[in-house]
Amino acid sequence: MNIGSKTATRKQQIEKEAAALFHEKGYAASSMRDLAQRVGIEAGSLYSHFKSKESILQKICFDMANSFFQSLDAIENLGLDAELQLRNAIKAHLSVLTEDPEETIVFQNEWKHLSEPYLGDFISMRKDYENRFRKILEQGIKDGLFENHDLKILSLTLLSALNNTSTWFKKSRDKSEDIGEKLSNIFLTGLLKQK
Amino acid sequence: MNIGSKTATRKQQIEKEAAALFHEKGYAASSMRDLAQRVGIEAGSLYSHFKSKESILQKICFDMANSFFQSLDAIENLGLDAELQLRNAIKAHLSVLTEDPEETIVFQNEWKHLSEPYLGDFISMRKDYENRFRKILEQGIKDGLFENHDLKILSLTLLSALNNTSTWFKKSRDKSEDIGEKLSNIFLTGLLKQK
DNA sequence: AAAATTTGCTAACAAACGTTAGGTTGTCTA
DNA sequence: TAGACAACCTAACGTTTGTTAGCAAATTTT
Numbered sequence: 212m213n214i215g216s217k218t219a220t221r222k223q224q225i226e227k228e229a230a231a232l233f234h235e236k237g238y239a240a241s242s243m244r245d246l247a248q249r250v251g252i253e254a255g256s257l258y259s260h261f262k263s264k265e266s267i268l269q270k271i272c273f274d275m276a277n278s279f280f281q282s283l284d285a286i287e288n289l290g291l292d293a294e295l296q297l298r299n300a301i302k303a304h305l306s307v308l309t310e311d312p313e314e315t316i317v318f319q320n321e322w323k324h325l326s327e328p329y330l331g332d333f334i335s336m337r338k339d340y341e342n343r344f345r346k347i348l349e350q351g352i353k354d355g356l357f358e359n360h361d362l363k364i365l366s367l368t369l370l371s372a373l374n375n376t377s378t379w380f381k382k383s384r385d386k387s388e389d390i391g392e393k394l395s396n397i398f399l400t401g402l403l404k405q406k
Numbered sequence: 407m408n409i410g411s412k413t414a415t416r417k418q419q420i421e422k423e424a425a426a427l428f429h430e431k432g433y434a435a436s437s438m439r440d441l442a443q444r445v446g447i448e449a450g451s452l453y454s455h456f457k458s459k460e461s462i463l464q465k466i467c468f469d470m471a472n473s474f475f476q477s478l479d480a481i482e483n484l485g486l487d488a489e490l491q492l493r494n495a496i497k498a499h500l501s502v503l504t505e506d507p508e509e510t511i512v513f514q515n516e517w518k519h520l521s522e523p524y525l526g527d528f529i530s531m532r533k534d535y536e537n538r539f540r541k542i543l544e545q546g547i548k549d550g551l552f553e554n555h556d557l558k559i560l561s562l563t564l565l566s567a568l569n570n571t572s573t574w575f576k577k578s579r580d581k582s583e584d585i586g587e588k589l590s591n592i593f594l595t596g597l598l599k600q601k
Numbered sequence: 602a603a604a605a606t607t608t609g610c611t612a613a614c615a616a617a618c619g620t621t622a623g624g625t626t627g628t629c630t631a
Numbered sequence: 632t633a634g635a636c637a638a639c640c641t642a643a644c645g646t647t648t649g650t651t652a653g654c655a656a657a658t659t660t661t
Contacts, residue, residue, distance in 0.1 A: 221608075239434035240519065243649060255651080256609045264649065294598070320515065324435065348597075357597045361588045363574075368592060371570030372563040379562060393556045397563060401596025402543075402552045403489070416638075438619060450621080451639045459619065 222260045230313045238321040275318035293351030302391040309387040425508045433516040470513035488546030497586040504582040
Protein backbone atom coordinates (compact mmCIF):
# COMPACT_ATOMS: atom_id res chain seq x y z
CA MET A 212 0.00 0.00 0.00
CA ASN A 213 2.90 2.30 0.68
CA ILE A 214 0.87 4.74 2.78
CA GLY A 215 3.08 6.88 4.93
CA SER A 216 6.12 5.39 3.34
CA LYS A 217 9.08 7.36 2.06
CA THR A 218 9.13 6.01 -1.47
CA ALA A 219 7.00 8.32 -3.56
CA THR A 220 4.11 6.80 -5.46
CA ARG A 221 3.63 7.61 -9.12
CA LYS A 222 0.80 9.92 -8.19
CA GLN A 223 3.01 11.82 -5.76
CA GLN A 224 5.75 11.94 -8.35
CA ILE A 225 3.37 13.41 -10.90
CA GLU A 226 2.19 15.99 -8.39
CA LYS A 227 5.74 17.01 -7.56
CA GLU A 228 6.73 17.26 -11.20
CA ALA A 229 3.57 19.20 -11.97
CA ALA A 230 4.39 21.71 -9.25
CA ALA A 231 7.82 22.25 -10.77
CA LEU A 232 6.39 22.59 -14.27
CA PHE A 233 3.52 24.88 -13.28
CA HIS A 234 6.00 26.98 -11.38
CA GLU A 235 8.32 27.24 -14.34
CA LYS A 236 5.85 27.87 -17.16
CA GLY A 237 2.59 28.65 -15.41
CA TYR A 238 -0.43 26.34 -15.40
CA ALA A 239 -1.97 27.43 -18.68
CA ALA A 240 1.28 27.20 -20.61
CA SER A 241 2.06 23.73 -19.27
CA SER A 242 0.83 20.84 -21.38
CA MET A 243 0.00 17.34 -20.27
CA ARG A 244 2.61 16.12 -22.77
CA ASP A 245 5.21 18.33 -21.09
CA LEU A 246 4.31 16.87 -17.75
CA ALA A 247 4.25 13.28 -18.99
CA GLN A 248 7.71 13.62 -20.48
CA ARG A 249 9.13 14.84 -17.18
CA VAL A 250 7.62 11.89 -15.38
CA GLY A 251 8.84 9.52 -18.08
CA ILE A 252 5.49 8.22 -19.29
CA GLU A 253 3.05 9.03 -22.09
CA ALA A 254 0.46 11.78 -21.86
CA GLY A 255 -2.52 9.44 -21.83
CA SER A 256 -1.08 7.52 -18.90
CA LEU A 257 -1.45 10.53 -16.64
CA TYR A 258 -5.17 9.90 -16.66
CA SER A 259 -4.69 6.68 -14.73
CA HIS A 260 -3.73 8.87 -11.78
CA PHE A 261 -5.61 12.15 -12.25
CA LYS A 262 -8.94 12.60 -13.94
CA SER A 263 -7.97 15.92 -15.51
CA LYS A 264 -5.26 18.55 -15.74
CA GLU A 265 -7.17 20.81 -13.40
CA SER A 266 -7.49 18.10 -10.76
CA ILE A 267 -3.71 18.16 -10.40
CA LEU A 268 -3.83 21.88 -9.77
CA GLN A 269 -6.67 21.36 -7.30
CA LYS A 270 -4.63 18.83 -5.36
CA ILE A 271 -1.64 21.16 -5.13
CA CYS A 272 -3.68 24.22 -4.17
CA PHE A 273 -5.86 22.61 -1.52
CA ASP A 274 -3.10 20.53 0.01
CA MET A 275 -1.09 23.71 0.51
CA ALA A 276 -4.10 25.62 1.79
CA ASN A 277 -4.71 22.93 4.38
CA SER A 278 -1.09 22.93 5.42
CA PHE A 279 -1.15 26.66 6.01
CA PHE A 280 -4.38 26.42 7.96
CA GLN A 281 -3.13 23.65 10.19
CA SER A 282 0.08 25.50 10.92
CA LEU A 283 -1.95 28.28 12.52
CA ASP A 284 -4.15 25.92 14.54
CA ALA A 285 -1.26 24.93 16.77
CA ILE A 286 -0.64 28.55 17.74
CA GLU A 287 -4.01 30.04 18.54
CA ASN A 288 -5.60 29.71 21.99
CA LEU A 289 -2.30 29.32 23.74
CA GLY A 290 -2.68 32.46 25.79
CA LEU A 291 0.38 34.11 24.26
CA ASP A 292 0.63 37.87 23.94
CA ALA A 293 0.31 39.45 20.52
CA GLU A 294 4.03 39.77 19.90
CA LEU A 295 4.76 36.13 20.61
CA GLN A 296 1.66 35.04 18.72
CA LEU A 297 2.81 37.03 15.71
CA ARG A 298 6.34 35.69 15.88
CA ASN A 299 4.96 32.16 16.04
CA ALA A 300 2.53 32.73 13.19
CA ILE A 301 5.32 34.07 11.00
CA LYS A 302 7.51 31.12 11.89
CA ALA A 303 4.68 28.67 11.18
CA HIS A 304 3.83 30.23 7.84
CA LEU A 305 7.44 30.20 6.71
CA SER A 306 7.88 26.65 7.89
CA VAL A 307 5.12 25.45 5.56
CA LEU A 308 6.27 27.69 2.72
CA THR A 309 9.91 26.61 2.86
CA GLU A 310 9.00 22.95 3.11
CA ASP A 311 7.46 23.05 -0.38
CA PRO A 312 8.54 26.25 -2.11
CA GLU A 313 7.41 25.26 -5.59
CA GLU A 314 4.00 24.06 -4.47
CA THR A 315 3.66 27.31 -2.56
CA ILE A 316 4.37 29.40 -5.63
CA VAL A 317 1.83 27.44 -7.66
CA PHE A 318 -0.64 27.85 -4.80
CA GLN A 319 0.01 31.60 -4.85
CA ASN A 320 0.04 32.26 -8.59
CA GLU A 321 -2.12 29.68 -10.34
CA TRP A 322 -5.25 29.39 -8.21
CA LYS A 323 -7.13 31.65 -10.62
CA HIS A 324 -7.25 28.78 -13.10
CA LEU A 325 -9.45 26.73 -10.80
CA SER A 326 -13.03 26.38 -11.96
CA GLU A 327 -16.10 26.65 -9.78
CA PRO A 328 -16.89 25.56 -7.16
CA TYR A 329 -13.22 25.10 -6.31
CA LEU A 330 -12.39 28.68 -7.13
CA GLY A 331 -14.95 30.04 -4.69
CA ASP A 332 -13.88 27.64 -1.97
CA PHE A 333 -10.29 28.60 -2.44
CA ILE A 334 -10.93 32.32 -2.30
CA SER A 335 -12.93 32.05 0.89
CA MET A 336 -10.25 29.89 2.51
CA ARG A 337 -7.70 32.51 1.58
CA LYS A 338 -9.83 35.24 3.09
CA ASP A 339 -10.24 33.24 6.29
CA TYR A 340 -6.51 32.79 6.59
CA GLU A 341 -5.89 36.50 6.12
CA ASN A 342 -8.46 37.20 8.81
CA ARG A 343 -6.68 35.00 11.31
CA PHE A 344 -3.52 37.00 10.80
CA ARG A 345 -5.48 40.21 11.08
CA LYS A 346 -6.98 39.09 14.37
CA ILE A 347 -3.55 38.73 15.89
CA LEU A 348 -2.58 42.23 14.80
CA GLU A 349 -5.92 43.61 15.98
CA GLN A 350 -5.40 42.09 19.40
CA GLY A 351 -1.96 43.63 19.63
CA ILE A 352 -3.37 47.06 18.90
CA LYS A 353 -6.25 46.61 21.35
CA ASP A 354 -3.85 45.60 24.10
CA GLY A 355 -1.81 48.72 23.50
CA LEU A 356 1.17 46.64 22.48
CA PHE A 357 1.21 47.62 18.81
CA GLU A 358 1.02 51.03 17.19
CA ASN A 359 -2.36 51.89 15.70
CA HIS A 360 -1.51 51.19 12.04
CA ASP A 361 -4.16 50.69 9.36
CA LEU A 362 -5.21 47.10 9.98
CA LYS A 363 -6.01 46.16 6.40
CA ILE A 364 -2.79 47.54 4.97
CA LEU A 365 -0.80 46.08 7.82
CA SER A 366 -2.11 42.54 7.48
CA LEU A 367 -1.85 42.48 3.69
CA THR A 368 1.66 43.90 3.83
CA LEU A 369 2.77 41.31 6.31
CA LEU A 370 1.33 38.42 4.34
CA SER A 371 2.74 39.64 1.05
CA ALA A 372 6.17 39.92 2.62
CA LEU A 373 5.91 36.38 3.96
CA ASN A 374 4.69 34.96 0.68
CA ASN A 375 7.33 36.76 -1.30
CA THR A 376 10.07 34.74 0.38
CA SER A 377 9.05 31.79 -1.79
CA THR A 378 10.49 33.58 -4.82
CA TRP A 379 14.04 33.65 -3.49
CA PHE A 380 14.20 30.98 -0.80
CA LYS A 381 16.73 28.20 -1.45
CA LYS A 382 16.70 25.16 0.78
CA SER A 383 20.42 24.67 0.44
CA ARG A 384 21.27 28.21 1.54
CA ASP A 385 18.48 29.65 3.67
CA LYS A 386 17.14 28.62 7.05
CA SER A 387 13.43 29.04 7.56
CA GLU A 388 13.78 30.08 11.21
CA ASP A 389 16.45 32.66 10.45
CA ILE A 390 14.25 34.33 7.89
CA GLY A 391 11.33 34.23 10.28
CA GLU A 392 13.24 35.95 13.02
CA LYS A 393 14.64 38.60 10.72
CA LEU A 394 11.24 39.32 9.22
CA SER A 395 9.66 39.45 12.65
CA ASN A 396 12.24 41.98 13.78
CA ILE A 397 11.77 44.13 10.70
CA PHE A 398 8.04 44.36 11.26
CA LEU A 399 8.13 44.63 15.03
CA THR A 400 10.91 47.17 15.50
CA GLY A 401 10.87 48.97 12.14
CA LEU A 402 13.64 50.74 10.34
CA LEU A 403 14.27 53.87 12.40
CA LYS A 404 16.72 53.60 15.24
CA GLN A 405 15.26 56.14 17.65
CA LYS A 406 11.66 56.94 18.27
CA MET B 407 -2.11 62.35 -36.12
CA ASN B 408 -3.56 62.41 -32.64
CA ILE B 409 -0.21 62.23 -30.89
CA GLY B 410 -0.43 63.40 -27.32
CA SER B 411 -4.17 63.69 -27.63
CA LYS B 412 -6.66 62.35 -25.15
CA THR B 413 -8.65 60.16 -27.53
CA ALA B 414 -7.11 56.73 -27.44
CA THR B 415 -5.90 55.23 -30.66
CA ARG B 416 -6.90 51.71 -31.61
CA LYS B 417 -3.46 50.52 -30.65
CA GLN B 418 -3.74 52.06 -27.21
CA GLN B 419 -7.20 50.62 -26.87
CA ILE B 420 -5.92 47.16 -27.70
CA GLU B 421 -3.11 47.54 -25.20
CA LYS B 422 -5.49 48.61 -22.47
CA GLU B 423 -7.89 45.78 -23.18
CA ALA B 424 -5.02 43.31 -23.32
CA ALA B 425 -3.84 44.41 -19.90
CA ALA B 426 -7.30 43.80 -18.49
CA LEU B 427 -7.55 40.42 -20.19
CA PHE B 428 -4.05 39.26 -19.26
CA HIS B 429 -4.74 40.36 -15.71
CA GLU B 430 -8.00 38.42 -15.56
CA LYS B 431 -6.98 35.17 -17.23
CA GLY B 432 -3.21 35.29 -17.42
CA TYR B 433 -1.24 35.74 -20.64
CA ALA B 434 -1.10 32.10 -21.71
CA ALA B 435 -4.80 31.52 -21.15
CA SER B 436 -5.79 34.62 -23.08
CA SER B 437 -6.43 34.10 -26.79
CA MET B 438 -6.19 36.61 -29.57
CA ARG B 439 -9.84 35.88 -30.34
CA ASP B 440 -10.72 36.77 -26.74
CA LEU B 441 -8.87 40.02 -27.06
CA ALA B 442 -10.33 40.87 -30.45
CA GLN B 443 -13.86 40.37 -29.18
CA ARG B 444 -13.27 42.78 -26.31
CA VAL B 445 -11.97 45.39 -28.70
CA GLY B 446 -14.86 44.76 -31.08
CA ILE B 447 -12.87 43.59 -34.10
CA GLU B 448 -11.82 40.26 -35.60
CA ALA B 449 -8.76 38.32 -34.46
CA GLY B 450 -6.83 38.81 -37.67
CA SER B 451 -7.27 42.56 -37.48
CA LEU B 452 -5.15 42.73 -34.35
CA TYR B 453 -2.14 42.09 -36.57
CA SER B 454 -2.57 45.48 -38.23
CA HIS B 455 -1.48 46.97 -34.89
CA PHE B 456 0.80 44.38 -33.29
CA LYS B 457 2.98 41.89 -35.06
CA SER B 458 2.36 39.13 -32.53
CA LYS B 459 0.64 38.29 -29.26
CA GLU B 460 3.93 38.50 -27.42
CA SER B 461 4.68 41.97 -28.75
CA ILE B 462 1.62 43.24 -26.87
CA LEU B 463 3.00 41.75 -23.68
CA GLN B 464 6.38 43.29 -24.45
CA LYS B 465 4.84 46.72 -24.85
CA ILE B 466 3.01 46.47 -21.53
CA CYS B 467 6.00 45.10 -19.61
CA PHE B 468 8.62 47.51 -20.87
CA ASP B 469 6.39 50.57 -20.75
CA MET B 470 5.73 49.84 -17.09
CA ALA B 471 9.38 49.08 -16.41
CA ASN B 472 10.36 52.44 -17.89
CA SER B 473 7.73 54.24 -15.86
CA PHE B 474 9.03 52.71 -12.64
CA PHE B 475 12.60 53.58 -13.55
CA GLN B 476 11.81 57.18 -14.39
CA SER B 477 9.89 57.64 -11.18
CA LEU B 478 13.07 56.94 -9.23
CA ASP B 479 15.22 59.23 -11.36
CA ALA B 480 13.50 62.31 -10.03
CA ILE B 481 14.36 61.37 -6.44
CA GLU B 482 17.97 60.35 -6.44
CA ASN B 483 20.78 62.88 -6.13
CA LEU B 484 18.66 65.40 -4.30
CA GLY B 485 20.75 65.26 -1.16
CA LEU B 486 17.88 63.99 0.96
CA ASP B 487 18.51 61.85 4.02
CA ALA B 488 17.67 58.15 3.85
CA GLU B 489 14.31 58.47 5.55
CA LEU B 490 13.04 61.13 3.19
CA GLN B 491 14.54 59.37 0.22
CA LEU B 492 12.74 56.18 1.19
CA ARG B 493 9.45 57.96 1.77
CA ASN B 494 9.76 59.57 -1.64
CA ALA B 495 10.72 56.34 -3.36
CA ILE B 496 7.71 54.59 -1.85
CA LYS B 497 5.47 57.43 -2.91
CA ALA B 498 6.91 57.40 -6.43
CA HIS B 499 6.56 53.66 -6.82
CA LEU B 500 2.96 53.69 -5.64
CA SER B 501 2.19 56.63 -7.89
CA VAL B 502 3.17 54.64 -10.97
CA LEU B 503 1.51 51.49 -9.72
CA THR B 504 -1.82 53.11 -8.90
CA GLU B 505 -1.92 55.00 -12.17
CA ASP B 506 -2.14 51.70 -14.12
CA PRO B 507 -2.97 48.92 -11.67
CA GLU B 508 -3.83 46.33 -14.29
CA GLU B 509 -0.74 46.96 -16.38
CA THR B 510 1.27 46.71 -13.18
CA ILE B 511 -0.17 43.32 -12.33
CA VAL B 512 0.58 42.03 -15.82
CA PHE B 513 4.07 43.48 -15.52
CA GLN B 514 4.50 41.65 -12.22
CA ASN B 515 2.96 38.28 -13.09
CA GLU B 516 3.35 37.64 -16.81
CA TRP B 517 6.90 38.69 -17.65
CA LYS B 518 8.02 35.06 -17.57
CA HIS B 519 6.24 34.54 -20.87
CA LEU B 520 8.61 36.89 -22.65
CA SER B 521 11.06 35.20 -25.00
CA GLU B 522 14.73 36.03 -25.34
CA PRO B 523 16.28 38.51 -25.58
CA TYR B 524 13.41 40.41 -23.98
CA LEU B 525 13.28 38.07 -21.03
CA GLY B 526 16.92 38.65 -20.14
CA ASP B 527 16.59 42.41 -20.57
CA PHE B 528 13.56 42.47 -18.36
CA ILE B 529 15.15 40.45 -15.58
CA SER B 530 18.22 42.66 -15.50
CA MET B 531 16.09 45.80 -15.43
CA ARG B 532 14.18 44.37 -12.53
CA LYS B 533 17.40 43.58 -10.70
CA ASP B 534 18.66 47.10 -11.28
CA TYR B 535 15.49 48.57 -9.87
CA GLU B 536 15.73 46.41 -6.77
CA ASN B 537 19.30 47.54 -6.33
CA ARG B 538 18.34 51.18 -6.37
CA PHE B 539 15.94 50.57 -3.52
CA ARG B 540 18.58 48.59 -1.71
CA LYS B 541 21.05 51.44 -2.03
CA ILE B 542 18.69 53.78 -0.22
CA LEU B 543 18.30 51.31 2.63
CA GLU B 544 22.05 50.66 2.71
CA GLN B 545 22.75 54.38 3.01
CA GLY B 546 20.31 54.66 5.89
CA ILE B 547 22.09 51.89 7.76
CA LYS B 548 25.54 53.34 7.02
CA ASP B 549 24.46 56.73 8.32
CA GLY B 550 23.27 55.17 11.55
CA LEU B 551 19.71 56.22 10.79
CA PHE B 552 18.30 52.74 10.22
CA GLU B 553 18.64 49.58 12.28
CA ASN B 554 21.07 47.02 10.92
CA HIS B 555 18.53 44.66 9.35
CA ASP B 556 19.45 42.05 6.73
CA LEU B 557 19.68 44.17 3.58
CA LYS B 558 18.51 41.55 1.12
CA ILE B 559 15.49 40.52 3.14
CA LEU B 560 14.69 44.11 3.92
CA SER B 561 14.70 45.35 0.35
CA LEU B 562 12.77 42.38 -1.01
CA THR B 563 10.22 42.68 1.76
CA LEU B 564 9.69 46.34 1.10
CA LEU B 565 9.27 45.87 -2.64
CA SER B 566 6.92 42.93 -2.26
CA ALA B 567 4.77 44.97 0.10
CA LEU B 568 4.66 47.83 -2.36
CA ASN B 569 3.86 45.61 -5.31
CA ASN B 570 1.20 43.74 -3.42
CA THR B 571 -0.93 46.87 -3.19
CA SER B 572 -1.81 46.41 -6.85
CA THR B 573 -3.94 43.40 -5.88
CA TRP B 574 -6.35 45.37 -3.73
CA PHE B 575 -5.98 48.99 -4.83
CA LYS B 576 -9.17 50.59 -6.16
CA LYS B 577 -8.94 53.98 -7.81
CA SER B 578 -12.44 54.92 -6.67
CA ARG B 579 -11.70 54.17 -3.03
CA ASP B 580 -7.99 54.43 -2.29
CA LYS B 581 -5.60 57.36 -2.45
CA SER B 582 -2.09 56.60 -3.58
CA GLU B 583 -0.49 59.09 -1.20
CA ASP B 584 -2.42 57.82 1.82
CA ILE B 585 -1.24 54.30 1.20
CA GLY B 586 2.31 55.50 0.70
CA GLU B 587 2.34 57.34 3.99
CA LYS B 588 0.81 54.45 5.90
CA LEU B 589 3.23 51.96 4.38
CA SER B 590 6.17 54.25 5.09
CA ASN B 591 5.15 54.52 8.71
CA ILE B 592 4.72 50.78 9.09
CA PHE B 593 8.21 50.13 7.80
CA LEU B 594 9.90 53.06 9.48
CA THR B 595 8.42 52.85 12.97
CA GLY B 596 7.42 49.19 13.13
CA LEU B 597 4.71 47.52 15.14
CA LEU B 598 5.92 47.71 18.72
CA LYS B 599 5.03 50.83 20.69
CA GLN B 600 8.01 51.06 23.03
CA LYS B 601 11.58 50.19 22.34
C1' DA C 602 -4.29 -20.31 -9.48
C1' DA C 603 -7.92 -17.24 -10.67
C1' DA C 604 -9.68 -12.75 -10.50
C1' DA C 605 -9.35 -8.04 -10.01
C1' DT C 606 -6.85 -3.94 -10.05
C1' DT C 607 -3.23 -0.88 -11.30
C1' DT C 608 -0.33 1.09 -14.61
C1' DG C 609 0.93 1.97 -18.89
C1' DC C 610 0.79 2.16 -24.18
C1' DT C 611 -0.93 3.64 -28.94
C1' DA C 612 -3.84 6.09 -31.74
C1' DA C 613 -7.06 9.16 -32.48
C1' DC C 614 -10.76 12.86 -31.66
C1' DA C 615 -12.59 17.53 -31.83
C1' DA C 616 -11.53 21.98 -30.42
C1' DA C 617 -8.75 25.91 -29.92
C1' DC C 618 -4.60 28.13 -30.90
C1' DG C 619 -1.38 31.98 -33.27
C1' DT C 620 -0.75 33.62 -37.53
C1' DT C 621 -1.05 34.75 -42.61
C1' DA C 622 -2.75 35.89 -47.33
C1' DG C 623 -5.63 38.43 -50.09
C1' DG C 624 -9.15 41.56 -50.66
C1' DT C 625 -12.30 45.69 -49.45
C1' DT C 626 -13.25 50.06 -47.60
C1' DG C 627 -12.43 54.53 -46.04
C1' DT C 628 -9.30 58.40 -45.03
C1' DC C 629 -5.48 61.35 -45.41
C1' DT C 630 -1.76 63.31 -48.44
C1' DA C 631 0.51 65.08 -52.62
C1' DT D 632 -8.21 63.94 -58.06
C1' DA D 633 -5.04 60.22 -57.90
C1' DG D 634 -2.37 57.55 -54.99
C1' DA D 635 -0.86 55.93 -50.65
C1' DC D 636 -1.87 54.08 -46.48
C1' DA D 637 -4.29 52.47 -42.50
C1' DA D 638 -7.86 49.55 -40.61
C1' DC D 639 -10.54 45.79 -41.00
C1' DC D 640 -12.70 41.47 -42.92
C1' DT D 641 -12.98 36.51 -44.33
C1' DA D 642 -11.06 32.21 -44.79
C1' DA D 643 -7.79 29.20 -44.09
C1' DC D 644 -3.13 27.03 -42.64
C1' DG D 645 -0.55 23.95 -39.62
C1' DT D 646 0.10 22.95 -34.70
C1' DT D 647 -0.93 22.01 -30.25
C1' DT D 648 -4.25 21.19 -26.88
C1' DG D 649 -6.92 18.09 -23.23
C1' DT D 650 -8.98 13.95 -23.26
C1' DT D 651 -10.77 9.20 -24.46
C1' DA D 652 -11.12 4.36 -26.10
C1' DG D 653 -9.24 0.03 -26.44
C1' DC D 654 -5.77 -2.94 -25.32
C1' DA D 655 -1.58 -5.15 -22.97
C1' DA D 656 1.26 -6.19 -19.18
C1' DA D 657 2.23 -6.44 -14.46
C1' DT D 658 0.97 -6.59 -9.78
C1' DT D 659 -2.06 -7.40 -5.98
C1' DT D 660 -5.95 -9.52 -3.84
C1' DT D 661 -8.90 -13.32 -3.11
